[in-house]
């Protein structure tokens with residue numbers, strides 16, 4: 183089976199974890215600090231605060247920016263549920279803006295329509311590893327005095343205009359095993375703002391900078407040294423792995439571009455897309471429907487998946503809180519019915535790539 187995603191754990195990583203286990207220092211300690219410094223350097227920011235996962239990074243990042251009850255945060259409905267949930271955790275209201283057809287990312291024009299006096303922040307996602315239109319979003323934030331928190335959970339190493347995502351606003355990353363780099367479970371907050379970094383550090387550690395003195399209501403969202411030891415090894419390899427993802431994506435696009443009634447991913451100028459996912463769109467004119475397409479790939483030993491079949495605003499829970507259905511999210515609703523992600527991860531062999539291509543070409547005939 184060619185899996186849809188697969189973490190790379192080499193001998194160096196295994197040894198690093200064993201060393202931590204032998205040391206007896208299992209909770210947060212020197213390894214976390216070392217990983218935070220390496221990650222801050224990599225993203226190009228002054229501060230990085232490690233967390234227990236990407237969801238807790240988002241929650242703490244929003245709180246560290248002062249987001250709470252009465253505030254609105256504009257985000258995309260075409261994302262993993264954690265993006266919007268993190269807004270709800272703070273008591274603020276997620277306001278959904280529709281997406282662009284070619285990138286699947288939040289549409290700046292739709293953000294403009296959603297801004298009002300309650301808008302406190304914009305929380306865009308760099309979906310599938312392609313930076314969203316972050317420069318235009320930064321300008322909007324400046325013009326309207328709005329905060330920017332980036333969900334870069336799928337975009338470690340992605341760049342806009344040569345600058346890494348997660349360095350434009352407060353950045354949030356996930357190191358779940360399916361992501362471009364992993365720590366098992368884990369997350370990171372990145373920022374140039376020392377006050378945001380300080381508050382985030384308090385929030386993830388029970389509001390305490392001095393043991394058993396608790397200044398604010400905080401949480402236990404700490405990363406362990408075991409996870410950090412994995413992260414220190416992974417960050418050294420991320421660029422090599424991303425290059426392999428890009429190579430794989432280019433190979434797939436070259437080989438699949440002539441398939442009728444299927445759209446291959448497009449990358450906008452000036453952006454480095456790190457292909458967390460390689461996502462095609464199956465149109466209704468394709469010889470088989472999307473479910474048939476997925477079944478056929480799986481029957482040929484090729485794992486694939488739909489990210490995401492149900493937009494956030496259509497999830498049962500969000501329907502309940504949003505009693506009136508937003509009726510302006512048509513692009514999201516359409517694309518959620520067309521997308522399929524196929525394997526692109528760095529462990530694919532040339533043989534795997536050839537097989538994926540030949541199975542897909544056959545399906546189109």
Ligand SMILES: *Cc1c(COP(=O)(O)O)cnc(C)c1O
Pocket residue numbers: 235236237238261262264265307333335336356357358368369
């Ligand atoms: C993975 C992911 C998260 C959540 O990260 P976890 O580490 O699983 O909590 C949030 N947002 C997006 C876009 C993600 O892909």
